[in-house]
Amino acid sequence: MVCTRNDLSAWKDFPKGLRVLLLDEDTNSAAEIKSKLEAMDYIVYTFCNENEALSAVSSRPESFHVAIVEVCTNSNNGGFKFLETAKDLPTIMTSNIHCISTMMKCIALGAVEFLRKPLSEDKLRNIWQHVVHKAFSAGGDDLSESLKPVKDYVASMLHQQLENGECKHEDLDKIEDASMIHENDHEPSAVNNKYPAPSTPQLQQGGRLIVNGDCQEHTNCSMEKESGEPDGESKSVETTSGHTIAEVIAPVGQHQKPRETMVKEEADSVDGAKGERTLDSHPRDRVNSEDSRAGAEKPNTVSGLHSSRPNKANRKKLKVDWTTELHKKFVQAVDQLGIDQAIPSRILELMKVEGLTRHNVASHLQKYRMHKRHILPKEDDRRWPQRDQTQRSCHPHKPIMAFPPYHSNPVPVGPVYPMWGTPHPASIQTWGSQGYYHPWQPTESWQWKPYPGVHADAWGCPVMPIPQGNCSTFTRNGYGFHCSSTMDNRSGMPQNSIQHQPAEEVIDEVVKEAINKPWLPLPLGLKPPSTDSVLAELSRQGISTIPPRNQRL
DNA sequence: GCGGCAATAT
DNA sequence: CATATTGCCG
Numbered sequence: 001m002v003c004t005r006n007d008l009s010a011w012k013d014f015p016k017g018l019r020v021l022l023l024d025e026d027t028n029s030a031a032e033i034k035s036k037l038e039a040m041d042y043i044v045y046t047f048c049n050e051n052e053a054l055s056a057v058s059s060r061p062e063s064f065h066v067a068i069v070e071v072c073t074n075s076n077n078g079g080f081k082f083l084e085t086a087k088d089l090p091t092i093m094t095s096n097i098h099c100i101s102t103m104m105k106c107i108a109l110g111a112v113e114f115l116r117k118p119l120s121e122d123k124l125r126n127i128w129q130h131v132v133h134k135a136f137s138a139g140g141d142d143l144s145e146s147l148k149p150v151k152d153y154v155a156s157m158l159h160q161q162l163e164n165g166e167c168k169h170e171d172l173d174k175i176e177d178a179s180m181i182h183e184n185d186h187e188p189s190a191v192n193n194k195y196p197a198p199s200t201p202q203l204q205q206g207g208r209l210i211v212n213g214d215c216q217e218h219t220n221c222s223m224e225k226e227s228g229e230p231d232g233e234s235k236s237v238e239t240t241s242g243h244t245i246a247e248v249i250a251p252v253g254q255h256q257k258p259r260e261t262m263v264k265e266e267a268d269s270v271d272g273a274k275g276e277r278t279l280d281s282h283p284r285d286r287v288n289s290e291d292s293r294a295g296a297e298k299p300n301t302v303s304g305l306h307s308s309r310p311n312k313a314n315r316k317k318l319k320v321d322w323t324t325e326l327h328k329k330f331v332q333a334v335d336q337l338g339i340d341q342a343i344p345s346r347i348l349e350l351m352k353v354e355g356l357t358r359h360n361v362a363s364h365l366q367k368y369r370m371h372k373r374h375i376l377p378k379e380d381d382r383r384w385p386q387r388d389q390t391q392r393s394c395h396p397h398k399p400i401m402a403f404p405p406y407h408s409n410p411v412p413v414g415p416v417y418p419m420w421g422t423p424h425p426a427s428i429q430t431w432g433s434q435g436y437y438h439p440w441q442p443t444e445s446w447q448w449k450p451y452p453g454v455h456a457d458a459w460g461c462p463v464m465p466i467p468q469g470n471c472s473t474f475t476r477n478g479y480g481f482h483c484s485s486t487m488d489n490r491s492g493m494p495q496n497s498i499q500h501q502p503a504e505e506v507i508d509e510v511v512k513e514a515i516n517k518p519w520l521p522l523p524l525g526l527k528p529p530s531t532d533s534v535l536a537e538l539s540r541q542g543i544s545t546i547p548p549r550n551q552r553l
Numbered sequence: 554g555c556g557g558c559a560a561t562a563t
Numbered sequence: 564c565a566t567a568t569t570g571c572c573g
Contacts, residue, residue: 363567
């Protein structure tokens with residue numbers, strides 16, 4: 001993000017200063033449009049000749065943000081050439097004739113919108129949206145020079161807003177106003193206005209800031225548990241672990257994670273209107289509750305109106321929705337800390353999820369522990385008789401060695417969430433294969449249920465088997481781990497007990513192997529940190545190799 | 554204030 | 564019924 005607040009202030013009244021290339025052979029019309037645009041603080045460059053306009057664009061592409069081009073019915077290809085040539089420039093076609101096929105042609109050729117003349121203020125006012133849209137929809141690299149600043153600006157603005165929730169966005173208000181006008185004052189007759197082109201969405205709709213609508217890579221949205229609900233109450237937010245809001249927002253980046261983390265905020269009470277908001281759990285944002293306000297305005301929200309400023313007091317308590325993404329972070333944190341230090345505050349710290357409170361984490365932790373206790377203590381106890389207690393009953397002493405290994409670990413564990421953090425949806429059903437929204441809903445217990453023989457308490461849960469055909473890897477040990485169908489057991493812990501006898505030594509084998517050959521793909525579907533935790537745990541207990549004890553029990 | 558647990562709420 | 568929040572206690 002290049003833009004800083006300085007930049008922001010530099011572009012104080014956003015749409016203002018956007019440079020519009022106006023191509024209209026009708027000088028009167030051109031003058032009229034120009035004056036209207038200028039009244040709205042756009043900077044207009046008028047051309048009456050297509051070739052001139054084109055040469056201007058080609059010679060100084062960075063000089064224009066958006067183009068308004070008249071479809072000239074007289075000349076052969078009036079306007080189309082421009083449209084086809086100036087691909088990088090969001091181009092609005094306009095004409096006084098109302099011809100569907102012409103409109104279609106324009107759109108097909110890449111026009112962002114077709115506006116019928118006369119171009120009213122209302123129609124012109126929001127052309128900036130195309131600029132923004134273009135800025136975000138174009139690839140980062142081939143983003144035209146003129147659009148970059150726009151993108152940066154918008155991104156930083158949004159980011160800033162998220163940061164101070166408060167929104168000192170006069171800018172936004174203006175934009176909002178503009179949108180509102182566009183939204184409310186639409187002339188019934190103007191088809192164009194009702195369907196302003198595919199570009200207008202975000203900022204106009206309720207969830208304008210928190211992207212939702214326009215993102216291409218929404219993998220799960222449709223599967224959202226509440227998707228049935230017409231009320232777009234809950235919005236999902238793409239979360240990237242270390243990315244800027246801009247990136248999160250920009251449809252551009254394909255690098256986003258499949259799942260989103262979200263924290264819903266409920267605005268219950270009052271009118272009985274209950275609105276949920278999701279917060280971007282973006283690690284870096286100081287978003288938090290404040291932000292809710294921002295997204296809180298939904299045009300269709302009851303009393304809502306679009307009163308520019310709902311009291312932030314409005315923002316109710318957050319109801320944390322522990323999505324897989326969120327849970328993953330949680331587990332990862334717990335994992336890193338080791339059971340001993342897996343304490344709410346620290347977990348929270350590690351998770352770096354804004355909007356999440358210590359209480360939330362504590363609660364989740366409680367549940368997490370509970371489940372683990374109830375589901376595997378059996379084999380746990382059997383397998384690691386006394387060690388067991390030792391581990392879970394925190395050892396205040398011994399600073400824990402869970403950490404050191406991590407640093408040297410190839411897998412970045414810190415603030416950045418590597419591939420491990422991303423459960424491939426398709427890989428294992430346990431981890432919510434797309435369809436599942438509740439990570440731990442499936443059949444038995446929680447998906448984080450540790451595997452038999454693995455001391456879950458110490459290293460949290462196996463996040464999931466490594467997707468890439470590792471099956472063969474673990475089968476090498478005769479460990480027929482759920483290659484996608486073993487997990488069907490719904491009874492308590494069938495597989496556990498089943499594998500008990502046969503797996504006994506295998507487990508040791510696996511452990512040994514993991515210890516001796518940490519570079520090998522992990523057979524257990526454990527994530528690396530877990531392995532380290534194993535080591536740490538073992539060494540903490542003074543066991544540097546395979547505990548002899550294991551062999552007899 | 555924090556962690557953990559239980560009660561309570563949704 | 565499961566999950567998340569709130570409350571209480573050490």
